[in-house]
Amino acid sequence: MNSLISADNTWVLWAFLCGWAAISIVLEQKYNWAAKITGAIIALIGALALSNLKIIPTDSPVYDDVWTYVVPLAITLLLYQCDIKKIWKESGKMLVIYLLSAVGTMTGAIVGFYLLASKIPFLAEVAGMMTGSYIGGGANFAAMSAAFELPGDVVSAAVVSDNLLMALYFFVLITIPSINFFRKHFLHPHVQEFEKQEIKEGETTASSYWSRKDISLKDIALSIGSAFAIVAISNTIAEFLSATIPTSNAFLSLLNTLLGNQYLIITTVTMICASVFSDFFSNLGGAQEIGTYLIYIFFVVIGVPASIQSIIVNSPLLLVFCFIVVLINMLVTFVCAKIFKFNLEDAILASNACIGGPTTAAAMAVSKGWTKLIAPIMLIGTLGYVIGNYCGIIIGNFLL
Template sequence: MEEVTSLIHPENYWVLWAILIGWAAIAIILEQKFSWASKLSGAIIALIGAMILSNTGVIPLESPVYDTVWSYVVPLAIPLLLFQSNIVKVWQESKRLLIIFLISTIGTVAGTIVAFFLLKDVIPNLNYIGAMLSGSYTGGGVNFAAMATRFDVDEGLVSSTVVADNLLMAVYFLVLITIPAIGFFKNKFGTPHIDEIEKNSDASENQASSYWGRKEISLRDIALAIGTAFAIVAVSFSLAGFFSELIPEDSNIFLTVLRGIIGDDYLMLTTLTLVLVAVFPKYFDSISGSQEFGTFFIYIFFVVIGVPASIPLIIQNAPLILVFAALIVFINMLISFSAGKLFKFNLEEIILASNANIGGPTTAAAMAISRGWTKLVGPILIIGTLGYIIGNYVGTALGVWFTSMM
């Protein structure tokens, strides 16, 4: 845990929970009450607020409370948000998202190579940084940790790279979530999901307020929604843990890939939820409020995303690493949007694919939820989670290559 320099101590759990949940609630209220906030989105309000609180020293950069959100709140949000998902439609959408996701992955690889050759003479140990960030910007934090362990990277270097990664991810998240509101992008790309929301929204009120109108919900709905979500997460994570231990980590390529698929918590969680919804559609259709619960949990997650983005730490420890990471992200974005335009992908698909690369499946799903692109939530969770498998291969290959040239 970091040296305590914040107004609120990292172990002052009740106050930190009050801030996280309270600010998430304020972001939602602002989004539904004011048109400017609706256009900006509650997700951005939640994230920026957290960045301000952490960078001004009000709340700590690290706390067990934040870890709890990642470990428990986010996994519960996923099944709640998939209770109304049609697996046939999910598969239809996943095929398109897989292609643009793989193109975006090529952008990460290209960006890492270009950035490495530009900066390898001015940043020490760039071979290790390149391995960690290329893995992370293909799959997510799981791959970052795997590459740090694989190359036995010094703890200080890992910490500096994590700080740069967190800040850049938060900034890029803001960029991506703002793009749909920019006329240039809406004119250049197809936007069927945005168009559907605007078509179904009441012109007299903002989109968020219209979409999240008051619904009937009973105590039974609350019990079934939360109880079922807990049960699915428990079974999914237990199954993933069982298969992960059953299949050795240093197996052949086939078993390694299989272990990565059925031994991954989030892929197992997404798959099991979609299967259960397909097998028992009437049960899940009868539950009201699951989307509202899941979305509120995701807004709490938005707040947590903004917390570690420490600008002072970047300036002090890792300004050049931030430049290196920014080059990777810029080239990923350039290739993703250029190829997306060439092959006629929708703006929403391109944004979510790039987000899944840079931030992982949870941030991509959170963005889809915040924008009301509900049909893409399940597909991007599935595709983004598969990035965890690809990320280890990308990071290892580039790390070994870069090390041979140092």
């Protein structure tokens, strides 16, 4: 397709990707309407509009570089807080309901697949992608879409469906604490504690969470330098295992797929590093911010190849699939919370952390005034980055 900006105009395209990602973040943190839409959707819609208006190309080596370099680095940086020992020590109880919620996601993906497999192309791969996304978050969506090598229009349609459903579900979760049915059947100590305080009118949820922090030049240097080193080592290990493990039978073939996948190796290596050398990685200022910004660049890129016509055709059924996954996740989470006597706030944040990731769950805790739950859900949601990739790969390959 001919476009105003050519596919080989590298600097201009990089300026657009990085600039629009930055604008999306600014809008999300400045305006309530943007915070409700989410910066991810703003990033995607902007790229989608410009590509369909033939201002930017739908294919370029610049976009390939984002998949090759930006996404692995983003995943690595976002895992630096994932100290397994700390997560279990500080958040053991909430971790249980989160893991049960993750089971709900996997169950929903399988049910949705068998209900809609004949009507949606690439649904097994999409199910794996959405399993990763609805257990971890955007980083897992990026990892799984790359791992399953889905066509760009399918990924874009899935993102539109995913984010639309996610936005609606967040509205439901925010509303639940004020519904008498849930107040009657669940303990809600944090809601009661907050209601005794004076309600503060703040900024957007995003700006409340992403407050200014002290970050030194050394932090930036060590964060980026170590991320490159971990990705390089992980890719080397993945390539070695992929070339070494035979594919002579179904079991070995699955093992080759799992252990030869760069994203699973990146996840595993980073998790080990963050747990063994937790004092070093947990104190690196800026790693989470840089990783999140890189993920926003990814959201811009996946909006580029989207055909509006294709999204109109594909999104309705994909939206139904996402609805099934989220509905079953919610049912499993709240039923288990009732059976095992978890607080209402634990169930809400656990489901939020699965569907939206640790940042959205922490942001919801901030917006609702549940200050004691911010750090635990952030830690548990970060664990989702780890197990989300494993669950996504397993579910996708099982359904395939």
